[in-house]
Amino acid sequence: MNKWIEKLREKDKRTIARIITKIEKQDPDKDQLLELLFPLTGNAFLVGITGSPGAGKSSLLDRLIETIRAEQLSVGVIAVDPTSPFTGGAILGDRVRMTKHALDEQVFIRSMGSRGSLGGLARATKEAVWVLDAAGYDVILIETVGVGQAELDIMHVADTVALVMNPGAGDVVQVFKAGIMEIADMYIVNKADLPGAARLVAEIEELLDLIQQSTKWRRPIVQTVTHENRGIEECWQQLQRHRQYLQESGEWIKRRQDHMQLEVWEIIEDAFRQFLRREMGKKEYKYELEQVAQRKKVPHQVARQYLQKIFPALREDEK
Ligand SMILES: Nc1nc2c(ncn2[C@@H]2O[C@H](COP(=O)(O)OP(=O)(O)O)[C@@H](O)[C@H]2O)c(=O)[nH]1
Ligand SMILES: [Mg+2]
Structure with missing residues (x-):
């Protein structure tokens, strides 16, 4: 086991991939x-990049890697996209991008699909981030599709979250309603070469005024065009500026504490859920459940009965 860790610390790509x-399995x-x-984790700068499928997250990441590498920093990438299975077109593009960085010892890229992550996608992703953190990568970029709870959960691992949007996509209001705008620390208007970029920036600014700003951080909006390498440097600057803000304001520590608390909480929840599923699958519960189905008993009544049986501590609690 220690051999694995030794190899991991050398950033041995095969070992990292195998862990x-x-x-996942x-x-x-x-x-x-x-x-x-x-114990080896906690040193990397964890950046979440989220946005709809096709927003240009992977293209952007590819450029960001170059920018970060130019500063001699190492980069790890975890890309989560359950909407594109491994045979899909988008991943083909990702493959090409991957091979470009494949020879660079200081870059590690891994795609994760929902397939194979038995313990839940968010869980597996966070643990994969720990692996890269422990390996010693300076910056870890986490790409996730901004749809669904699992993807939002993944964002709880990041120090800084960037949301990628496109002009003309018309998803600003939807994104706003879903609360995704709120979890972002900065906005990237990608495909700024397309018409409507200035309008999108204005819309985001308007919506920003509606979001309760509890901190001094004014969320920046950066315009990018990936194939022209435009705005990428600024993205990196803003990410670093946010990191600095977090550290100077004390939010860095607070955020990380919150994340770790959530982590423990989640593991307990998972364990409970698994236990309950096993427990409720037992024959002895069947009769009672049928009674509920026949409206002879109230769901609450039966639920309480079970709870008290499974967790005797609850009985004490209710006294
Ligand atoms: N016009 C334009 N197209 C872009 C830009 N960035 C990415 N794209 C295209 O958008 C599509 C989706 O990009 P991809 O990076 O795979 O998006 P992801 O699903 O968010 O990872 C691809 O066809 C890219 O070539 C950009 O700045 N301008
Ligand atoms: Mg992608």
Whole structure:
């Protein structure tokens, strides 16, 4: 096991890939590996990049990697896109991008699909981020499609979250309603070569005024065109500026504490859910459930009865 960690610390790509596969497959070794590598984490700058499929997240990431590498920093990437299975066109593009950085020892890119992440996508992704963090990558970029709860959950791992939007996509209001705008620390208007970029910037600014600003951080809006490498440098500048803001304001520590608390909470929740599913699958519950189905008993009544049986502590609580 320690051999694995040794190799990991050397940023050995094969070892890193194999550990992440173990995580995805819920390998029995997984927990022990995580226990060994967790104390080595906490040094990387964790950046979440989210946005609709096709917004240009992967293209942007590809450019960002170049910019970050130019400063001699190492980069790890975890790309989560359940909307494009491995055979899909988008991933083909991702593959090409990957091969470009494949020879660079200081860049590691991994795609994760919903397939194979038995313990839940968000869980597996966060653990994969720990692996890269422990390996010593300076910056870890996490690409996720901004749809669904699992994708939003993933964002709880990031120090800084950037939301990618496109002119003419007409999704600003939807994104706003879904609360996605609020979790972002900066906005990237990508495909700024298309008509309507200035209008989108204005719309975002308007909506920003509606969001309760509880901090001094004014969320910047950066316009980018990936194939022209336009705005990428500014993206990186703003990401770093946010990091600095977090550190100077004390929010850095607070955010990380919140994330770790959530982490423990989530693991407990998962365990409970699994336990309950097993428990409720037992024959002895069947009769009662039928009674509810026949309207002879109230759901609350039966639920309470079960709860008190499973968790005797609850009985004490209710006194
Ligand atoms: N016009 C234009 N197209 C872009 C730009 N960036 C990316 N694209 C295109 O948008 C499509 C989706 O890009 P991709 O990076 O795979 O998006 P993702 O699904 O968000 O990762 C691809 O065809 C890209 O070539 C840009 O700045 N301008
Ligand atoms: Mg992508």
